Amino acid sequence: MxxxxxxxxxxxxxxxxxxxxxxxxxxxxxxxxxxxxxxxxxxxxxxxxxxxxxxxxxxxxxxxxxxxxxxxxxxxxxxxxxxxxxxxFFGVPQQQVALLGLLALRGAQTVHELLARAERLCRFNDAEDVRHHLDRLMQREAALVVQIPRGPGQREDRYAHLLSGPVDVAAIAARAPSSPAGEPANAELxxxxxxxxxxxxxxxxxxxxxxxxxxxx
CATH class of the missing domain: 1.10.10.10 (Winged helix-like DNA-binding domain superfamily/Winged helix DNA-binding domain)
Incomplete structure (x- = not known):
């Protein structure tokens, strides 16, 4: 398909x-x-x-x-x-499969949240490596990921999957993140x-x- x-x-x-x-x-x-x-x-x-x-x-x-x-x-x-x-199916490497899986499980997330949470699924070198693979998923002819601009009080952009069709970027941007970004203790727990x-x-x-x-x- x-x-x-x-x-x-x-x-x-x-x-x-x-x-x-x-x-x-x-x-x-x-x-x-x-x-x-x-x-x-x-x-x-x-x-x-x-x-x-x-x-x-x-x-x-x-x-x-x-x-x-x-x-x-x-x-x-x-x-x-x-x-x-x-x-x-998508013709993507394991790193991108892991990112799609995380986004499907946990909704919109920042690069650093994805980096911390991907550790058990796939190894990334650093945040830039995660960003590179997200860019590849966004640049496809049929994009699989979309970037969500940071909203008020948010420090980072977030990313969401498009496996279920287009998303309301403005609504997601206005929504508070599920967990604060940049808190490694929370990610470890x-x-x-x-x-x-x-x-x-x-x-x-x-x-x-x-x-x-x-x-x-």
Whole structure:
């Protein structure tokens, strides 16, 4: 499918972000089952906005991503699983896949927020490296990212994804950031909490896998 025609709804964008994130943070349970994808989509931390998707909505969103060429269904341990195809679909390197994933999960963010939060997904040299890859995503024929000028009291421009179509730049610029920019302590705490949530999800997935393998039939 031509990426100029791709438009994701909120659930599809969230699930794509989850698949991108979990490929890097919990490779032992990736590709994700529907249950694992639901847990990832509904996390209370590292998500903006927080969602409460039921299993049916998650399953539908994953199937829609598959139909659009952004996900692929695979089978393992008698459970259907999904992996993303963002790199191949958009023809972008891992750094840009990671940025799209973060923007899909957490909304508009500054370069420094993206740099701090990308650490568990992909290594960037510095803020300029992040800015370079954002520029590449904006300069495509069908741009995947847009720059949001800083609003009153804000110190940095922010960036938002265009996977769900055009965004209201003025409205986002006027909206307060989800967390203050330039606070590494907050970023470190977020990373620790996210890592713990990922570990719990991975353990739950492993238990479910063992139980499934032991269940006759």
């Amino acid at each position: 031509d990426d100029t025609t791709i438009v994701l709804n909120a659930a599809e964008a969230r699930l794509l972000g989850c698949l991108i994130e979990k490929e890097a943070t919990t490779p032992e349970t990736y590709p994700l089952t529907v249950n694992a994808a639901q847990a990832a989509a509904n996390q209370k931390t590292a998500r903006d906005p927080v969602m409460a998707l039921d299993a049916g909505a998650v399953n539908h969103a994953l199937r829609q991503l598959e139909q659009k060429g952004l996900a692929k269904q695979v089978f393992s341990s008698r459970a259907e699983r999904y992996e993303h195809r963002a790199a191949a 977020e990373a620790r909490v996210a890592a713990l949530e990922a570990e719990v999800a991975a353990l739950r997935e492993q238990v479910e896998r063992v139980l499934a393998e032991r269940t006759p039939g």
